[in-house]
Amino acid sequence: xxxxxxxxxxxxxxxxxxxxxxxxxxxxxxxxxxxxxxxxxxxxxxxxxxxxxxxxxxxxxxxxxxxxxxxxxxxxxxxxxxxxxxxxxxxxxxxxxxxxxxxxxxxxxxxxxxxxxxxxxxxxxxxxxxxxxxxxxxxxxxxxxxxxxxxxxxxxxxxxxxxxxxxxxxxxxxxxxxxxxxxxxxxxxxxxxxxxxxxxxxxxxxxxxxxxxxxxxxxxxxxxxxxxxxxxxxxxxxxxxxxxxxxxxxxxxxxxxxxxxxxxxxxxxxx
Amino acid sequence: xxxxxxxxxxxxxxxxxxxxxxxxxxxxxxxxxxxxxxxxxxxxxxxxxxxxxxxxxxxxxxxxxxxxxxxxxxxxxxxxxxxxxxxxxxxxxxxxxxxxxxxxxxxxxxxxxxxxxxxxxxxxxxxxxxxxxxxxxxxxxxxxxxxxxxxxxxxxxxxxxxxxxxxxxxxxxxxxxxxxxxxxxxxxxxxxxxxxxxxxxxxxxxxxxxxxxxxxxxxxxxxxxxxxxxxxxxxxxxxxxxxxxxxxxxxxxxxxxxxxxxxxxxxxxxx
DNA sequence: CAGTGGTCTAGACCACGCT
DNA sequence: GCGTGGTCTAGACCACTGT
Numbered sequence: 001x002x003x004x005x006x007x008x009x010x011x012x013x014x015x016x017x018x019x020x021x022x023x024x025x026x027x028x029x030x031x032x033x034x035x036x037x038x039x040x041x042x043x044x045x046x047x048x049x050x051x052x053x054x055x056x057x058x059x060x061x062x063x064x065x066x067x068x069x070x071x072x073x074x075x076x077x078x079x080x081x082x083x084x085x086x087x088x089x090x091x092x093x094x095x096x097x098x099x100x101x102x103x104x105x106x107x108x109x110x111x112x113x114x115x116x117x118x119x120x121x122x123x124x125x126x127x128x129x130x131x132x133x134x135x136x137x138x139x140x141x142x143x144x145x146x147x148x149x150x151x152x153x154x155x156x157x158x159x160x161x162x163x164x165x166x167x168x169x170x171x172x173x174x175x176x177x178x179x180x181x182x183x184x185x186x187x188x189x190x191x192x193x194x195x196x197x198x199x200x201x202x203x204x205x206x207x208x209x210x211x212x213x214x215x216x217x218x219x220x221x222x223x224x225x226x227x228x229x230x231x232x233x234x235x236x237x238x239x240x241x242x243x244x245x246x247x248x249x250x251x252x253x254x255x256x257x258x259x260x261x262x263x264x265x266x267x268x269x270x271x
Numbered sequence: 272x273x274x275x276x277x278x279x280x281x282x283x284x285x286x287x288x289x290x291x292x293x294x295x296x297x298x299x300x301x302x303x304x305x306x307x308x309x310x311x312x313x314x315x316x317x318x319x320x321x322x323x324x325x326x327x328x329x330x331x332x333x334x335x336x337x338x339x340x341x342x343x344x345x346x347x348x349x350x351x352x353x354x355x356x357x358x359x360x361x362x363x364x365x366x367x368x369x370x371x372x373x374x375x376x377x378x379x380x381x382x383x384x385x386x387x388x389x390x391x392x393x394x395x396x397x398x399x400x401x402x403x404x405x406x407x408x409x410x411x412x413x414x415x416x417x418x419x420x421x422x423x424x425x426x427x428x429x430x431x432x433x434x435x436x437x438x439x440x441x442x443x444x445x446x447x448x449x450x451x452x453x454x455x456x457x458x459x460x461x462x463x464x465x466x467x468x469x470x471x472x473x474x475x476x477x478x479x480x481x482x483x484x485x486x487x488x489x490x491x492x493x494x495x496x497x498x499x500x501x502x503x504x505x506x507x508x509x510x511x512x513x514x515x516x517x518x519x520x521x522x523x524x525x526x527x528x529x530x531x532x533x534x535x536x537x538x539x540x541x542x
Numbered sequence: 543c544a545g546t547g548g549t550c551t552a553g554a555c556c557a558c559g560c561t
Numbered sequence: 562g563c564g565t566g567g568t569c570t571a572g573a574c575c576a577c578t579g580t
Contacts (some may be wrong), residue, residue, distance in 0.1 A: 011568060021489075037546065048570050050321075053547090061332050061499075062486045069547045070577035083481075086539045093541050207539040210354075213484035213502045213530035215333045218292070228332075231484045231502035231530070259484035259502070266537040268357045268478040270364050282549060308565065319551050324566090340566045341558035 005045055012047050013054035020055060024064055024075055031077040035065060063229030063260075076227070079261045084113045086266040089207050092194045104191030114159040118190075124156040127184045129173055136170045139238045139252035149173040151182055156223060163224045169193075169253040175200065193239070193251065202250055206240040211264055216256075226258045233257045233264060276316055283318050284325035291326060295335055295346055302348040306336060334500030334531075347498070350532050355384045357537040360478050363465045375462030385430040389461075395427040398455045400444055407441045410509045410523035420444040422453055427494060434495045440464075440524040446471065464510070464522065473521055477511040482535055487527075497529045504528045504535060 005012040023029045036044065041052040056073060059065045067073040088109035095104055106118040131147040132140065142148045150170045157165050176182045181196055189196045194204055212234045216226050226232070239251040276283040294300045307315065312323045327344060330336045338344040359380035366375055377389040402418040403411065413419045421441045428436050447453045452467055460467045465475055483505040487497050497503070510522040 013568075018489075039546085049572095050569060054568085056547095057328075062488070067547060068578085070545080070579075072546060072578095081483075086537055089539055090541060205541050207541070209537050209539070211482050211504070211535040211537070212352075212533065213504050215500050215502065217333070218289075229486050231486065233482070233484050236534075262483065263507075264482040266357055266480050266482070266539075268360055268480070268537075270361060270476050270478070284549080310564085320553095321550060325549085327566095338566060339559085341560075341564080343565060 005047065012045070013051045013058070016041070016045050016047070016052065016055035017058040020059060021062075021064065024059075029075050031075050033075050035073040035075065037072060060228045063227070066227055082114065082262045084257070084262065084264050086207075086209060086264070088112065089194060089204070092192050093204070095191060096195050096198050099191075104195045106190040108188065108190075108192035110157055110159075110164075110192070114164060116159045120160045121188060122158040122161065123188055124158075125184050125187050126154040127182070128152045128154075132170065135236075135254075136168075136252050139236060140170065140172065140249050142172075151176050153184075153187075155187075165255055165257045166220070166223055167253050167255040169251065171251055175202070175250060197239070197250065202241060204239045204241060204250070205243065208238050208240065209264075209266075210236040212236070213259060216258075220256055224256070224258050227260070231259045233259050233262065235264070276318065283316070284322045284329070287312070287316050287318070287323065287326035288329040291330060292333075292335065295330075300346050302346050304346050306344040306346065308343060331499045334498070337498050353385065353533045355528070355533065355535050357478075357480060357535070359383065360465060360475070363463050364475070366462060367466050367469050370462075375466045377461040379459065379461075379463035381428055381430075381435075381463070385435060387430045391431045392459060393429040393432065394459050395429075396455050396458050397425040398453070399423045399425075403441065406507075406525075407439075407523050410507060411441065411443065411520050413443075422447050424455075424458075426458075436526055436528045437491070437494055438524055438526040440522065442522055446473070446521060468510070468521065473512060475510045475512060475521070476514065479509050479511065480535075480537075481507040483507070484530060487529075491527055495527070495529050498531070502530045504530050504533065506535070 005015045009015060020029070020035070029035060035056075038049060038052050038056070041055075042049055045052070056065070056067070060067065063076060065073055065075055091112065092109055095107075099105060108121075111118060111121050128151075129149055130152045132142055132144070132150045134144045136150060137144040137148065140150070149172075151173050153169045155167050155169065156163055157167070171181065179200060180186050181200060197204060213231050214234065216224070216230075216232045220226065220232060224232075233256075235253075235255040235257065237251075237253045237255065238249040240249050241247040276286045280286060291300070291306070300306060306327075309320060309323050309327070312326075313320055316323070327336070327338070331338065334347060336344055336346055362383065363380055366378075370376060379392075382389060382392050399422075400420055401423045403413055403415070403421045405415045407421060408415040408419065411421070420443075422444050424440045426438050426440065427434055428438070442452065450471060451457050452471060468475060484502050485505065487495070487501075487503045491497065491503060495503075504527075506524075506526040506528065508522075508524045508526065509520040511520050512518045
C-alpha cells in the first residue's frame, strides 16, 4: 500500500494515471518494459479493478503504453524517425531529367522515404472513374456542381509487407483516358507520379501540400495497423503546371500516414 | 429494444460504438446535436451502463463526440479550417523590406494566421538562459556535449484570450546577450521573429519546418484547452542565414498546435 | 494449468446544469 | 429536485499467452 490515493485530490484513477506517467517519464518504467499487472496495481493503490483500468486506459489513449491480452501492459518504444521530405518531388524530377521519363530507374519517393528497395515495395490498388467528390473538386479547381469525371486511384503502400500509408489520388479523366496511366496493372510505376505524368507530356512545376492531423477511423486503424493513442497525419496534395504553377492542377491526392515516429520536412526559401 | 446486440459478432460495446458512429456519419446525429442519454442507450441496446460508457468512450477517443457532465453527450462540430502557411515567413520578410526592421507594422504571422488584430493578440512569456537541451542542440547544429548557452523563450499565444498554440523558442545566447531581444518586456515584438533578428543585423534566408503529430500531454491539454480525441501538431523549426541557408542556424523552435480544424500549408516549387 | 488483460453485470453515490 | 454524465465497488466469466 505504498501509494494510497488521497480522496481529496481528485479522482483516484487520475492520481494513479499521474503516478504511472511519472514513473514512465522518469525512466523507472523504461521503454519496452512491462508495467505492473492489474492485480498488482489494485493491491498497491488499494482500489477496485475498474479504477485501475481507467488509469491504464488513459495512458493508452495518450499513446504512452499498449496492452496485450494474456501478456501484460508495456511502455511504448520509439524507433528512429521516418522523415518524409517535401523535397522528394525535386529528387523525382531530377531523376526524370537525367534518365528520361519513359524508362526511369526503379524507385519512387516512397521507396526513398522508407529506405527500401523496389523488391520490398508493394501496393494494393483500386481504380475507378467517378464524379469528383466536393473536396477533390476544390483541390482541382473544378466546379463541384459539374460532376466532372476523375480517375480515382486508391492505394495502400507496403514496405516489407507492412502497410505504411494509404491514399486516394485523382486525375481529371480527360487527361488520362485510354493512356497507360489509367491501367492499374502498370502500378507501381517506376519513377512515380511525376514520371507518369511526364510520359503524357505533362511537367509539374509546383506541388502544394496541406497537412492536418486527427485520430484514425476504425477502417484506417485496421488497414494501417495503428495502435491506440496514435493519430494520423493527413496530407492533401495537388500538383500544378505552368511557369508559376498558375495552370489548373492536374493531380490531387489525400494521403493518410500513421503519425508514430514520422516527420514531414519542408523547406521555405526566402531568396 | 430496436438494436439488440448480437452476442456472436464481437463485443457488445463495439457493436454499439459502430452503430452510433454510423448514425453520426449518416447525419442521423448531426454536428452539434445531442446523443441519446446513457439511460436511453441502456434501454435501446439492453446492456449495462458500463457497456454503454465503453462505447461512448471509444467515440470520444476518436474525437467524434464530447460529453459534458450534467448536460449530455454531443456530436463535435467543425469550424472553418485555420490555415497556417509556410509562406508566412515570406510575408514577414516583405513587410520588413517595405517598412524597415526598426518600426514594422504591428502584426505578426500569428495575427495573420488567426485573422486577428494586434489588440486581440496576447501572449504569456517566460525567458531563461539554459544549456541547450539535446534536441535543441541538434536543431542549432551545436555539439550536445558542450552545453552551449541558449536563450529559451517559452510562449503561450492567445487570440481573443483563447490559447491557440504554445512554443519553446531558442537563440544562441551569444547572439542576443544585452540586446533588446533578450528583454521579455519587448514581447510581443511588432513584425515578429524575422523583424526582431533584422534589428540585430541578422537576415534569414531559409526556414526549415518538420511536422509531427501525437496526442497531447496532460499539461498541453490543460494549457491549450484541448478536447478528448484531438491530437497536436508539432512543428520543429529552424531559421538559417547565408546564400543557400548554409550558415549555422540562428533560431530553433518547437511549436505545439491543437490539430482540430487546423492545416499547415506548404508549397514546393520545382523551378 | 495459472496468470494476464478483455468484457460484462447490478448496483451505489457524487458533481454538475437546469428549471 | 431531477436528469445528466463521472466515479467507484465487488463481483463474474471469457480469451489469450505461456509453462
